[in-house]
Amino acid sequence: MRFLRWIVPLSLALGLVACGPPRKSVFPPTVNIQQLQLQPSGAWRLTVRIQNNSYGGMDFTGMDAQLAMGDGVPVRVHGSFERDIPAFAGDSVQIDVLPTLAMSKALAASAAKGSAGALPYTLAGSVRAKPEQEKDPRDFDFSGKDWLSPAPGIANTWR
Structure with missing residues (x-):
C-alpha cells in the first residue's frame, strides 16, 4: 500500500511532464562579412551573413556591431531588418557603413595586391532575435575575425 502511494503521484507527474512540447535548444548565431562592395560615394556596402545555430527558427530584427580592419579604429555597423x-x-542582409580614412587606405592597398591582397577584419557586437518558443526578443553577442580578399574579375568587391 505504501508503494502505491508514491508510485501513483510519480506516474501522474511524469505523465503531465510528457504532455508539454519539447523545448528547442537556442544557441548564439554566427555573423560574418560575406562580401564588401565599394560604393561610388566612398561608403562600403557590407553583405553580412547571419547563421542560425539553433534547433528552432529565429526572427532577426537588427544588428549593432563594430568593424575594425587590421589594428585600426573600428566603425559602427548598425542595421534594422526583418x-x-x-x-x-x-x-544575408546588406548594411552600408562609412569607413575611416585608414580603413579606405588599407582596402586600396589590398586591391593593389590583386587576389593575393588579404585584409584581416574583426566584427563584434550583437544581433537582436526572437527564438520561436520565446515571447520577447533578446540580444545575442558575437565576435569573429576573418579575412577579405579582392574578388577576381569583379571590380571594387572583396569576399
Whole structure:
C-alpha cells in the first residue's frame, strides 16, 4: 500500500511532464562579412551573413556591431531588418557603413595586391532575435575575425 502511494503521484507527474512540447535548444548565431562592395560615394556596402545555430527558427530584427580592419579604429555597423531564419540555416542582409580614412587606405592597398591582397577584419557586437518558443526578443553577442580578399574579375568587391 505504501508503494502505491508514491508510485501513483510519480506516474501522474511524469505523465503531465510528457504532455508539454519539447523545448528547442537556442544557441548564439554566427555573423560574418560575406562580401564588401565599394560604393561610388566612398561608403562600403557590407553583405553580412547571419547563421542560425539553433534547433528552432529565429526572427532577426537588427544588428549593432563594430568593424575594425587590421589594428585600426573600428566603425559602427548598425542595421534594422526583418529576417525569419529557420533552424541551422543562414541568410544575408546588406548594411552600408562609412569607413575611416585608414580603413579606405588599407582596402586600396589590398586591391593593389590583386587576389593575393588579404585584409584581416574583426566584427563584434550583437544581433537582436526572437527564438520561436520565446515571447520577447533578446540580444545575442558575437565576435569573429576573418579575412577579405579582392574578388577576381569583379571590380571594387572583396569576399
